[in-house]
Amino acid sequence: xxxxxxxxxxxxxxxxxxxxTTAAALQxxxxxxGMRAPSKANQPAFDEAVRxxxxxxxxxxxxLTIAGSSATASAGVSASAxxxxxxxx
Numbered sequence: 001x002x003x004x005x006x007x008x009x010x011x012x013x014x015x016x017x018x019x020x021t022t023a024a025a026l027q028x029x030x031x032x033x034g035m036r037a038p039s040k041a042n043q044p045a046f047d048e049a050v051r052x053x054x055x056x057x058x059x060x061x062x063x064l065t066i067a068g069s070s071a072t073a074s075a076g077v078s079a080s081a082x083x084x085x086x087x088x089x
Contacts, residue, residue: 005024005027005028006020006024008020008021008024008057008061009061009064010066016061021054021057021058021061022050022054024053024057025050025051025053025054025057026050028053029046029049029050029053032049033046033049
């Protein structure tokens, strides 16, 4: 897929904030759309896709469990990242 999207789950990263989830979502949408920046006509669709990917990313990270641990991967997701994804809905 896109090599510039970094792994956001523990133990690969300690803390994931809104900046990391937004960057990953933006890179994903750019790759899928095949464009770095959309035209003005496509900007609303592009922005909505980024928001949806951000929400899905936050939900995924909050749902993962870490092998050999009773903690979930959401321990590595900051409260602000989860809140930020929720506020963008």
